[in-house]
Amino acid sequence: MISPAASDFAGGDRALRAGAVGTIVPWVVDGFVYVKGDPDEPMAGAQVGARARMPSFDPPWIVVHHRLDAVHAVRWPGRLFRVRSVPAVTEEERAALADAAQNLRVGASYSRVFAVDVLEELRPAVLFGPNGDAVVDVLERADQLTESVASDLAVARHPDAGDAYRRAWDRWLSGQPNGAVYRDGDHDGVLAVPGAGPVGSPIGPAFALVWRCVTGSxxxxxxxxxxxxxxxxxEILLEPWSTAGVALMESAMVLGAPELVDDADRAVLTAAWQAVRRS
Structure with a gap:
Protein backbone atom coordinates (compact mmCIF):
# COMPACT_ATOMS: atom_id res chain seq x y z
CA MET A 1 0.00 0.00 0.00
CA ILE A 2 1.18 3.53 -0.73
CA SER A 3 0.53 6.27 1.81
CA PRO A 4 1.41 9.94 1.34
CA ALA A 5 4.51 11.74 2.47
CA ALA A 6 5.69 15.04 1.12
CA SER A 7 8.92 13.47 -0.14
CA ASP A 8 7.01 10.91 -2.23
CA PHE A 9 6.22 13.59 -4.76
CA ALA A 10 9.00 16.12 -4.35
CA GLY A 11 11.28 14.66 -6.98
CA GLY A 12 9.58 11.78 -8.71
CA ASP A 13 6.67 9.39 -8.99
CA ARG A 14 7.85 6.73 -6.55
CA ALA A 15 4.42 5.79 -5.17
CA LEU A 16 2.59 4.88 -8.31
CA ARG A 17 5.69 3.56 -10.04
CA ALA A 18 5.74 0.83 -7.41
CA GLY A 19 2.78 -0.74 -9.20
CA ALA A 20 3.83 -0.16 -12.81
CA VAL A 21 4.61 -2.96 -15.22
CA GLY A 22 6.29 -2.68 -18.58
CA THR A 23 6.22 -4.82 -21.68
CA ILE A 24 7.82 -5.32 -25.06
CA VAL A 25 5.35 -4.60 -27.87
CA PRO A 26 5.42 -4.49 -31.68
CA TRP A 27 7.24 -1.66 -33.42
CA VAL A 28 3.93 0.10 -34.16
CA VAL A 29 1.47 0.51 -31.31
CA ASP A 30 -1.69 2.49 -30.63
CA GLY A 31 -2.09 3.86 -27.14
CA PHE A 32 -2.17 6.87 -24.87
CA VAL A 33 0.33 9.49 -23.77
CA TYR A 34 -0.10 11.79 -20.78
CA VAL A 35 1.85 15.04 -21.10
CA LYS A 36 2.50 16.68 -17.75
CA GLY A 37 3.12 20.24 -18.89
CA ASP A 38 6.92 20.35 -18.95
CA PRO A 39 7.86 22.72 -21.80
CA ASP A 40 10.95 20.62 -22.56
CA GLU A 41 8.94 17.44 -23.24
CA PRO A 42 8.87 16.32 -26.89
CA MET A 43 5.05 16.39 -26.81
CA ALA A 44 4.67 19.67 -24.93
CA GLY A 45 3.17 21.39 -27.95
CA ALA A 46 1.43 18.35 -29.44
CA GLN A 47 -1.50 18.94 -31.78
CA VAL A 48 -4.03 16.51 -33.20
CA GLY A 49 -3.06 15.50 -36.74
CA ALA A 50 0.61 16.34 -36.22
CA ARG A 51 3.65 14.20 -35.53
CA ALA A 52 5.67 14.54 -32.32
CA ARG A 53 9.26 13.36 -32.46
CA MET A 54 12.09 13.27 -29.96
CA PRO A 55 15.19 15.25 -30.92
CA SER A 56 17.41 12.21 -30.36
CA PHE A 57 17.30 8.51 -29.43
CA ASP A 58 18.40 9.26 -25.87
CA PRO A 59 16.03 8.94 -22.90
CA PRO A 60 13.64 10.07 -21.59
CA TRP A 61 11.54 8.44 -24.30
CA ILE A 62 7.90 8.95 -25.21
CA VAL A 63 5.96 6.42 -23.12
CA VAL A 64 2.88 5.01 -24.87
CA HIS A 65 0.45 3.22 -22.56
CA HIS A 66 -1.48 0.43 -24.23
CA ARG A 67 -4.57 0.79 -22.02
CA LEU A 68 -6.30 3.89 -20.75
CA ASP A 69 -6.47 2.51 -17.22
CA ALA A 70 -2.70 2.03 -17.23
CA VAL A 71 -1.83 5.65 -18.01
CA HIS A 72 0.68 6.89 -15.46
CA ALA A 73 -0.33 10.50 -14.77
CA VAL A 74 2.25 11.89 -12.36
CA ARG A 75 1.45 15.62 -12.39
CA TRP A 76 -1.56 17.88 -12.69
CA PRO A 77 -2.62 19.61 -14.83
CA GLY A 78 -1.72 17.70 -17.97
CA ARG A 79 -2.95 16.72 -21.41
CA LEU A 80 -3.98 13.28 -22.63
CA PHE A 81 -3.56 12.06 -26.21
CA ARG A 82 -4.43 8.97 -28.19
CA VAL A 83 -1.47 8.24 -30.44
CA ARG A 84 0.06 5.77 -32.87
CA SER A 85 3.78 5.17 -32.83
CA VAL A 86 5.75 5.85 -36.00
CA PRO A 87 7.45 2.70 -37.38
CA ALA A 88 11.20 2.56 -37.56
CA VAL A 89 12.62 3.08 -41.06
CA THR A 90 16.37 2.87 -40.69
CA GLU A 91 18.56 0.27 -39.01
CA GLU A 92 19.62 2.97 -36.54
CA GLU A 93 15.99 3.56 -35.55
CA ARG A 94 15.28 -0.14 -35.18
CA ALA A 95 18.35 -0.62 -33.03
CA ALA A 96 17.40 2.36 -30.87
CA LEU A 97 13.87 1.02 -30.32
CA ALA A 98 15.30 -2.36 -29.36
CA ASP A 99 17.60 -0.69 -26.84
CA ALA A 100 14.66 1.28 -25.38
CA ALA A 101 12.72 -1.96 -24.87
CA GLN A 102 15.55 -3.91 -23.24
CA ASN A 103 14.49 -3.51 -19.61
CA LEU A 104 10.75 -3.94 -20.13
CA ARG A 105 9.05 -7.02 -18.75
CA VAL A 106 7.00 -9.31 -20.95
CA GLY A 107 3.23 -8.79 -20.67
CA ALA A 108 3.26 -5.19 -19.47
CA SER A 109 1.28 -2.12 -20.36
CA TYR A 110 3.54 0.43 -22.06
CA SER A 111 6.22 0.85 -24.67
CA ARG A 112 8.94 3.43 -25.30
CA VAL A 113 9.09 5.13 -28.67
CA PHE A 114 10.74 8.08 -30.38
CA ALA A 115 7.91 9.44 -32.53
CA VAL A 116 4.10 9.31 -32.54
CA ASP A 117 1.26 10.57 -34.68
CA VAL A 118 -1.30 12.36 -32.53
CA LEU A 119 -4.74 10.95 -33.33
CA GLU A 120 -6.98 12.55 -30.72
CA GLU A 121 -6.88 14.68 -27.58
CA LEU A 122 -8.94 13.32 -24.69
CA ARG A 123 -10.22 14.92 -21.51
CA PRO A 124 -7.87 13.91 -18.69
CA ALA A 125 -10.95 13.34 -16.53
CA VAL A 126 -11.42 9.97 -18.25
CA LEU A 127 -8.41 8.68 -16.28
CA PHE A 128 -10.44 8.92 -13.06
CA GLY A 129 -13.44 6.83 -14.08
CA PRO A 130 -17.03 7.63 -15.05
CA ASN A 131 -17.24 10.45 -12.48
CA GLY A 132 -13.93 11.97 -13.47
CA ASP A 133 -15.22 15.50 -13.94
CA ALA A 134 -16.12 15.69 -10.25
CA VAL A 135 -12.63 14.44 -9.36
CA VAL A 136 -11.14 17.19 -11.53
CA ASP A 137 -12.97 19.75 -9.39
CA VAL A 138 -11.10 18.42 -6.35
CA LEU A 139 -7.79 18.42 -8.21
CA GLU A 140 -8.23 22.01 -9.29
CA ARG A 141 -8.95 23.06 -5.72
CA ALA A 142 -5.88 21.16 -4.52
CA ASP A 143 -3.73 22.78 -7.19
CA GLN A 144 -4.83 26.27 -6.13
CA LEU A 145 -5.02 25.60 -2.40
CA THR A 146 -4.17 28.49 -0.08
CA GLU A 147 -3.17 28.22 3.56
CA SER A 148 -6.45 29.83 4.60
CA VAL A 149 -8.56 27.28 2.74
CA ALA A 150 -6.27 24.48 3.94
CA SER A 151 -7.01 25.59 7.50
CA ASP A 152 -10.74 25.58 6.80
CA LEU A 153 -10.52 22.05 5.37
CA ALA A 154 -8.52 20.81 8.34
CA VAL A 155 -10.99 22.26 10.84
CA ALA A 156 -14.03 20.95 8.96
CA ARG A 157 -12.72 17.39 8.46
CA HIS A 158 -15.01 14.98 10.29
CA PRO A 159 -13.34 13.02 13.13
CA ASP A 160 -14.70 9.76 11.67
CA ALA A 161 -13.46 10.43 8.13
CA GLY A 162 -10.47 8.10 8.42
CA ASP A 163 -12.68 5.15 9.31
CA ALA A 164 -15.11 5.94 6.48
CA TYR A 165 -12.22 6.17 4.01
CA ARG A 166 -10.94 2.77 5.14
CA ARG A 167 -14.39 1.24 4.64
CA ALA A 168 -14.54 2.58 1.09
CA TRP A 169 -11.16 1.04 0.34
CA ASP A 170 -12.27 -2.31 1.77
CA ARG A 171 -15.37 -2.30 -0.42
CA TRP A 172 -13.25 -1.60 -3.48
CA LEU A 173 -10.69 -4.24 -2.55
CA SER A 174 -13.42 -6.84 -2.20
CA GLY A 175 -13.98 -6.59 -5.96
CA GLN A 176 -10.31 -6.76 -6.98
CA PRO A 177 -8.69 -10.05 -8.09
CA ASN A 178 -5.92 -9.81 -5.50
CA GLY A 179 -7.72 -7.55 -3.07
CA ALA A 180 -8.40 -10.03 -0.26
CA VAL A 181 -4.86 -9.93 1.08
CA TYR A 182 -5.08 -6.14 1.51
CA ARG A 183 -8.52 -5.97 3.10
CA ASP A 184 -8.97 -4.96 6.73
CA GLY A 185 -5.67 -3.13 6.71
CA ASP A 186 -4.97 0.46 7.72
CA HIS A 187 -6.04 2.40 4.64
CA ASP A 188 -6.26 5.79 6.29
CA GLY A 189 -4.57 8.19 3.88
CA VAL A 190 -3.65 5.49 1.35
CA LEU A 191 -2.98 6.69 -2.20
CA ALA A 192 -2.87 3.38 -4.03
CA VAL A 193 -2.77 -0.40 -3.57
CA PRO A 194 -0.86 -1.41 -6.72
CA GLY A 195 -0.96 -5.15 -6.13
CA ALA A 196 -4.74 -5.45 -5.74
CA GLY A 197 -5.64 -5.47 -9.42
CA PRO A 198 -5.13 -3.85 -12.82
CA VAL A 199 -5.47 -0.34 -11.39
CA GLY A 200 -4.18 0.90 -8.07
CA SER A 201 -7.24 2.70 -6.75
CA PRO A 202 -10.98 3.26 -7.32
CA ILE A 203 -10.23 6.49 -9.20
CA GLY A 204 -6.96 5.66 -10.94
CA PRO A 205 -4.10 8.05 -10.22
CA ALA A 206 -6.32 10.74 -8.68
CA PHE A 207 -5.41 10.25 -5.00
CA ALA A 208 -1.71 10.58 -5.75
CA LEU A 209 -2.35 13.62 -7.94
CA VAL A 210 -4.41 15.30 -5.21
CA TRP A 211 -1.59 14.79 -2.72
CA ARG A 212 1.00 16.03 -5.21
CA CYS A 213 -1.07 19.15 -5.89
CA VAL A 214 -1.50 19.90 -2.18
CA THR A 215 2.23 19.43 -1.64
CA GLY A 216 2.94 21.77 -4.56
CA SER A 217 0.53 24.37 -3.21
CA GLU A 235 10.31 15.65 4.07
CA ILE A 236 6.96 15.73 5.89
CA LEU A 237 4.04 18.04 5.14
CA LEU A 238 2.87 19.98 8.20
CA GLU A 239 -0.52 21.25 9.32
CA PRO A 240 -2.86 22.52 8.10
CA TRP A 241 -1.69 21.28 4.69
CA SER A 242 -1.42 17.61 5.60
CA THR A 243 -4.95 17.28 6.99
CA ALA A 244 -6.29 19.38 4.13
CA GLY A 245 -4.68 16.99 1.65
CA VAL A 246 -6.25 13.97 3.33
CA ALA A 247 -9.64 15.72 3.40
CA LEU A 248 -9.43 16.39 -0.33
CA MET A 249 -8.49 12.77 -1.01
CA GLU A 250 -11.53 11.67 1.00
CA SER A 251 -13.72 14.01 -1.01
CA ALA A 252 -12.32 12.61 -4.24
CA MET A 253 -13.20 9.10 -3.07
CA VAL A 254 -16.86 10.02 -2.61
CA LEU A 255 -17.17 12.12 -5.77
CA GLY A 256 -15.25 9.69 -7.97
CA ALA A 257 -16.53 6.38 -6.61
CA PRO A 258 -19.90 7.09 -4.95
CA GLU A 259 -20.88 3.42 -5.15
CA LEU A 260 -18.30 2.62 -2.44
CA VAL A 261 -19.93 4.67 0.32
CA ASP A 262 -23.30 4.65 2.05
CA ASP A 263 -25.21 7.80 2.92
CA ALA A 264 -23.70 8.10 6.38
CA ASP A 265 -20.11 7.77 5.17
CA ARG A 266 -20.81 10.11 2.28
CA ALA A 267 -21.75 12.87 4.72
CA VAL A 268 -18.69 12.17 6.85
CA LEU A 269 -16.24 12.12 3.94
CA THR A 270 -17.57 15.28 2.28
CA ALA A 271 -17.95 17.42 5.43
CA ALA A 272 -14.76 19.36 4.74
CA TRP A 273 -15.45 19.64 1.01
CA GLN A 274 -18.94 21.01 1.56
CA ALA A 275 -17.54 23.58 3.99
CA VAL A 276 -15.11 25.10 1.49
CA ARG A 277 -16.24 24.25 -2.02
CA ARG A 278 -17.87 27.64 -2.61
CA SER A 279 -15.08 29.67 -0.97
Missing amino acids: ARQRGGSAAFTVDEDDD
Missing part, protein backbone atom coordinates in the same frame (compact mmCIF):
# COMPACT_ATOMS: atom_id res chain seq x y z
CA ALA A 218 2.15 24.16 0.22
CA ARG A 219 5.59 24.60 -1.30
CA GLN A 220 4.47 27.55 -3.41
CA ARG A 221 2.36 29.36 -0.82
CA GLY A 222 3.64 28.12 2.52
CA GLY A 223 7.31 27.77 1.72
CA SER A 224 9.73 25.98 4.02
CA ALA A 225 7.42 26.59 7.00
CA ALA A 226 4.98 24.05 5.52
CA PHE A 227 7.47 21.17 5.85
CA THR A 228 9.69 19.41 8.33
CA VAL A 229 12.20 16.56 8.06
CA ASP A 230 11.86 13.35 10.07
CA GLU A 231 14.57 11.12 11.50
CA ASP A 232 14.96 9.37 8.12
CA ASP A 233 15.52 12.71 6.35
CA ASP A 234 12.13 12.38 4.66
Whole structure:
Protein backbone atom coordinates (compact mmCIF):
# COMPACT_ATOMS: atom_id res chain seq x y z
CA MET A 1 0.00 0.00 0.00
CA ILE A 2 1.18 3.53 -0.73
CA SER A 3 0.53 6.27 1.81
CA PRO A 4 1.41 9.94 1.34
CA ALA A 5 4.51 11.74 2.47
CA ALA A 6 5.69 15.04 1.12
CA SER A 7 8.92 13.47 -0.14
CA ASP A 8 7.01 10.91 -2.23
CA PHE A 9 6.22 13.59 -4.76
CA ALA A 10 9.00 16.12 -4.35
CA GLY A 11 11.28 14.66 -6.98
CA GLY A 12 9.58 11.78 -8.71
CA ASP A 13 6.67 9.39 -8.99
CA ARG A 14 7.85 6.73 -6.55
CA ALA A 15 4.42 5.79 -5.17
CA LEU A 16 2.59 4.88 -8.31
CA ARG A 17 5.69 3.56 -10.04
CA ALA A 18 5.74 0.83 -7.41
CA GLY A 19 2.78 -0.74 -9.20
CA ALA A 20 3.83 -0.16 -12.81
CA VAL A 21 4.61 -2.96 -15.22
CA GLY A 22 6.29 -2.68 -18.58
CA THR A 23 6.22 -4.82 -21.68
CA ILE A 24 7.82 -5.32 -25.06
CA VAL A 25 5.35 -4.60 -27.87
CA PRO A 26 5.42 -4.49 -31.68
CA TRP A 27 7.24 -1.66 -33.42
CA VAL A 28 3.93 0.10 -34.16
CA VAL A 29 1.47 0.51 -31.31
CA ASP A 30 -1.69 2.49 -30.63
CA GLY A 31 -2.09 3.86 -27.14
CA PHE A 32 -2.17 6.87 -24.87
CA VAL A 33 0.33 9.49 -23.77
CA TYR A 34 -0.10 11.79 -20.78
CA VAL A 35 1.85 15.04 -21.10
CA LYS A 36 2.50 16.68 -17.75
CA GLY A 37 3.12 20.24 -18.89
CA ASP A 38 6.92 20.35 -18.95
CA PRO A 39 7.86 22.72 -21.80
CA ASP A 40 10.95 20.62 -22.56
CA GLU A 41 8.94 17.44 -23.24
CA PRO A 42 8.87 16.32 -26.89
CA MET A 43 5.05 16.39 -26.81
CA ALA A 44 4.67 19.67 -24.93
CA GLY A 45 3.17 21.39 -27.95
CA ALA A 46 1.43 18.35 -29.44
CA GLN A 47 -1.50 18.94 -31.78
CA VAL A 48 -4.03 16.51 -33.20
CA GLY A 49 -3.06 15.50 -36.74
CA ALA A 50 0.61 16.34 -36.22
CA ARG A 51 3.65 14.20 -35.53
CA ALA A 52 5.67 14.54 -32.32
CA ARG A 53 9.26 13.36 -32.46
CA MET A 54 12.09 13.27 -29.96
CA PRO A 55 15.19 15.25 -30.92
CA SER A 56 17.41 12.21 -30.36
CA PHE A 57 17.30 8.51 -29.43
CA ASP A 58 18.40 9.26 -25.87
CA PRO A 59 16.03 8.94 -22.90
CA PRO A 60 13.64 10.07 -21.59
CA TRP A 61 11.54 8.44 -24.30
CA ILE A 62 7.90 8.95 -25.21
CA VAL A 63 5.96 6.42 -23.12
CA VAL A 64 2.88 5.01 -24.87
CA HIS A 65 0.45 3.22 -22.56
CA HIS A 66 -1.48 0.43 -24.23
CA ARG A 67 -4.57 0.79 -22.02
CA LEU A 68 -6.30 3.89 -20.75
CA ASP A 69 -6.47 2.51 -17.22
CA ALA A 70 -2.70 2.03 -17.23
CA VAL A 71 -1.83 5.65 -18.01
CA HIS A 72 0.68 6.89 -15.46
CA ALA A 73 -0.33 10.50 -14.77
CA VAL A 74 2.25 11.89 -12.36
CA ARG A 75 1.45 15.62 -12.39
CA TRP A 76 -1.56 17.88 -12.69
CA PRO A 77 -2.62 19.61 -14.83
CA GLY A 78 -1.72 17.70 -17.97
CA ARG A 79 -2.95 16.72 -21.41
CA LEU A 80 -3.98 13.28 -22.63
CA PHE A 81 -3.56 12.06 -26.21
CA ARG A 82 -4.43 8.97 -28.19
CA VAL A 83 -1.47 8.24 -30.44
CA ARG A 84 0.06 5.77 -32.87
CA SER A 85 3.78 5.17 -32.83
CA VAL A 86 5.75 5.85 -36.00
CA PRO A 87 7.45 2.70 -37.38
CA ALA A 88 11.20 2.56 -37.56
CA VAL A 89 12.62 3.08 -41.06
CA THR A 90 16.37 2.87 -40.69
CA GLU A 91 18.56 0.27 -39.01
CA GLU A 92 19.62 2.97 -36.54
CA GLU A 93 15.99 3.56 -35.55
CA ARG A 94 15.28 -0.14 -35.18
CA ALA A 95 18.35 -0.62 -33.03
CA ALA A 96 17.40 2.36 -30.87
CA LEU A 97 13.87 1.02 -30.32
CA ALA A 98 15.30 -2.36 -29.36
CA ASP A 99 17.60 -0.69 -26.84
CA ALA A 100 14.66 1.28 -25.38
CA ALA A 101 12.72 -1.96 -24.87
CA GLN A 102 15.55 -3.91 -23.24
CA ASN A 103 14.49 -3.51 -19.61
CA LEU A 104 10.75 -3.94 -20.13
CA ARG A 105 9.05 -7.02 -18.75
CA VAL A 106 7.00 -9.31 -20.95
CA GLY A 107 3.23 -8.79 -20.67
CA ALA A 108 3.26 -5.19 -19.47
CA SER A 109 1.28 -2.12 -20.36
CA TYR A 110 3.54 0.43 -22.06
CA SER A 111 6.22 0.85 -24.67
CA ARG A 112 8.94 3.43 -25.30
CA VAL A 113 9.09 5.13 -28.67
CA PHE A 114 10.74 8.08 -30.38
CA ALA A 115 7.91 9.44 -32.53
CA VAL A 116 4.10 9.31 -32.54
CA ASP A 117 1.26 10.57 -34.68
CA VAL A 118 -1.30 12.36 -32.53
CA LEU A 119 -4.74 10.95 -33.33
CA GLU A 120 -6.98 12.55 -30.72
CA GLU A 121 -6.88 14.68 -27.58
CA LEU A 122 -8.94 13.32 -24.69
CA ARG A 123 -10.22 14.92 -21.51
CA PRO A 124 -7.87 13.91 -18.69
CA ALA A 125 -10.95 13.34 -16.53
CA VAL A 126 -11.42 9.97 -18.25
CA LEU A 127 -8.41 8.68 -16.28
CA PHE A 128 -10.44 8.92 -13.06
CA GLY A 129 -13.44 6.83 -14.08
CA PRO A 130 -17.03 7.63 -15.05
CA ASN A 131 -17.24 10.45 -12.48
CA GLY A 132 -13.93 11.97 -13.47
CA ASP A 133 -15.22 15.50 -13.94
CA ALA A 134 -16.12 15.69 -10.25
CA VAL A 135 -12.63 14.44 -9.36
CA VAL A 136 -11.14 17.19 -11.53
CA ASP A 137 -12.97 19.75 -9.39
CA VAL A 138 -11.10 18.42 -6.35
CA LEU A 139 -7.79 18.42 -8.21
CA GLU A 140 -8.23 22.01 -9.29
CA ARG A 141 -8.95 23.06 -5.72
CA ALA A 142 -5.88 21.16 -4.52
CA ASP A 143 -3.73 22.78 -7.19
CA GLN A 144 -4.83 26.27 -6.13
CA LEU A 145 -5.02 25.60 -2.40
CA THR A 146 -4.17 28.49 -0.08
CA GLU A 147 -3.17 28.22 3.56
CA SER A 148 -6.45 29.83 4.60
CA VAL A 149 -8.56 27.28 2.74
CA ALA A 150 -6.27 24.48 3.94
CA SER A 151 -7.01 25.59 7.50
CA ASP A 152 -10.74 25.58 6.80
CA LEU A 153 -10.52 22.05 5.37
CA ALA A 154 -8.52 20.81 8.34
CA VAL A 155 -10.99 22.26 10.84
CA ALA A 156 -14.03 20.95 8.96
CA ARG A 157 -12.72 17.39 8.46
CA HIS A 158 -15.01 14.98 10.29
CA PRO A 159 -13.34 13.02 13.13
CA ASP A 160 -14.70 9.76 11.67
CA ALA A 161 -13.46 10.43 8.13
CA GLY A 162 -10.47 8.10 8.42
CA ASP A 163 -12.68 5.15 9.31
CA ALA A 164 -15.11 5.94 6.48
CA TYR A 165 -12.22 6.17 4.01
CA ARG A 166 -10.94 2.77 5.14
CA ARG A 167 -14.39 1.24 4.64
CA ALA A 168 -14.54 2.58 1.09
CA TRP A 169 -11.16 1.04 0.34
CA ASP A 170 -12.27 -2.31 1.77
CA ARG A 171 -15.37 -2.30 -0.42
CA TRP A 172 -13.25 -1.60 -3.48
CA LEU A 173 -10.69 -4.24 -2.55
CA SER A 174 -13.42 -6.84 -2.20
CA GLY A 175 -13.98 -6.59 -5.96
CA GLN A 176 -10.31 -6.76 -6.98
CA PRO A 177 -8.69 -10.05 -8.09
CA ASN A 178 -5.92 -9.81 -5.50
CA GLY A 179 -7.72 -7.55 -3.07
CA ALA A 180 -8.40 -10.03 -0.26
CA VAL A 181 -4.86 -9.93 1.08
CA TYR A 182 -5.08 -6.14 1.51
CA ARG A 183 -8.52 -5.97 3.10
CA ASP A 184 -8.97 -4.96 6.73
CA GLY A 185 -5.67 -3.13 6.71
CA ASP A 186 -4.97 0.46 7.72
CA HIS A 187 -6.04 2.40 4.64
CA ASP A 188 -6.26 5.79 6.29
CA GLY A 189 -4.57 8.19 3.88
CA VAL A 190 -3.65 5.49 1.35
CA LEU A 191 -2.98 6.69 -2.20
CA ALA A 192 -2.87 3.38 -4.03
CA VAL A 193 -2.77 -0.40 -3.57
CA PRO A 194 -0.86 -1.41 -6.72
CA GLY A 195 -0.96 -5.15 -6.13
CA ALA A 196 -4.74 -5.45 -5.74
CA GLY A 197 -5.64 -5.47 -9.42
CA PRO A 198 -5.13 -3.85 -12.82
CA VAL A 199 -5.47 -0.34 -11.39
CA GLY A 200 -4.18 0.90 -8.07
CA SER A 201 -7.24 2.70 -6.75
CA PRO A 202 -10.98 3.26 -7.32
CA ILE A 203 -10.23 6.49 -9.20
CA GLY A 204 -6.96 5.66 -10.94
CA PRO A 205 -4.10 8.05 -10.22
CA ALA A 206 -6.32 10.74 -8.68
CA PHE A 207 -5.41 10.25 -5.00
CA ALA A 208 -1.71 10.58 -5.75
CA LEU A 209 -2.35 13.62 -7.94
CA VAL A 210 -4.41 15.30 -5.21
CA TRP A 211 -1.59 14.79 -2.72
CA ARG A 212 1.00 16.03 -5.21
CA CYS A 213 -1.07 19.15 -5.89
CA VAL A 214 -1.50 19.90 -2.18
CA THR A 215 2.23 19.43 -1.64
CA GLY A 216 2.94 21.77 -4.56
CA SER A 217 0.53 24.37 -3.21
CA ALA A 218 2.15 24.16 0.22
CA ARG A 219 5.59 24.60 -1.30
CA GLN A 220 4.47 27.55 -3.41
CA ARG A 221 2.36 29.36 -0.82
CA GLY A 222 3.64 28.12 2.52
CA GLY A 223 7.31 27.77 1.72
CA SER A 224 9.73 25.98 4.02
CA ALA A 225 7.42 26.59 7.00
CA ALA A 226 4.98 24.05 5.52
CA PHE A 227 7.47 21.17 5.85
CA THR A 228 9.69 19.41 8.33
CA VAL A 229 12.20 16.56 8.06
CA ASP A 230 11.86 13.35 10.07
CA GLU A 231 14.57 11.12 11.50
CA ASP A 232 14.96 9.37 8.12
CA ASP A 233 15.52 12.71 6.35
CA ASP A 234 12.13 12.38 4.66
CA GLU A 235 10.31 15.65 4.07
CA ILE A 236 6.96 15.73 5.89
CA LEU A 237 4.04 18.04 5.14
CA LEU A 238 2.87 19.98 8.20
CA GLU A 239 -0.52 21.25 9.32
CA PRO A 240 -2.86 22.52 8.10
CA TRP A 241 -1.69 21.28 4.69
CA SER A 242 -1.42 17.61 5.60
CA THR A 243 -4.95 17.28 6.99
CA ALA A 244 -6.29 19.38 4.13
CA GLY A 245 -4.68 16.99 1.65
CA VAL A 246 -6.25 13.97 3.33
CA ALA A 247 -9.64 15.72 3.40
CA LEU A 248 -9.43 16.39 -0.33
CA MET A 249 -8.49 12.77 -1.01
CA GLU A 250 -11.53 11.67 1.00
CA SER A 251 -13.72 14.01 -1.01
CA ALA A 252 -12.32 12.61 -4.24
CA MET A 253 -13.20 9.10 -3.07
CA VAL A 254 -16.86 10.02 -2.61
CA LEU A 255 -17.17 12.12 -5.77
CA GLY A 256 -15.25 9.69 -7.97
CA ALA A 257 -16.53 6.38 -6.61
CA PRO A 258 -19.90 7.09 -4.95
CA GLU A 259 -20.88 3.42 -5.15
CA LEU A 260 -18.30 2.62 -2.44
CA VAL A 261 -19.93 4.67 0.32
CA ASP A 262 -23.30 4.65 2.05
CA ASP A 263 -25.21 7.80 2.92
CA ALA A 264 -23.70 8.10 6.38
CA ASP A 265 -20.11 7.77 5.17
CA ARG A 266 -20.81 10.11 2.28
CA ALA A 267 -21.75 12.87 4.72
CA VAL A 268 -18.69 12.17 6.85
CA LEU A 269 -16.24 12.12 3.94
CA THR A 270 -17.57 15.28 2.28
CA ALA A 271 -17.95 17.42 5.43
CA ALA A 272 -14.76 19.36 4.74
CA TRP A 273 -15.45 19.64 1.01
CA GLN A 274 -18.94 21.01 1.56
CA ALA A 275 -17.54 23.58 3.99
CA VAL A 276 -15.11 25.10 1.49
CA ARG A 277 -16.24 24.25 -2.02
CA ARG A 278 -17.87 27.64 -2.61
CA SER A 279 -15.08 29.67 -0.97
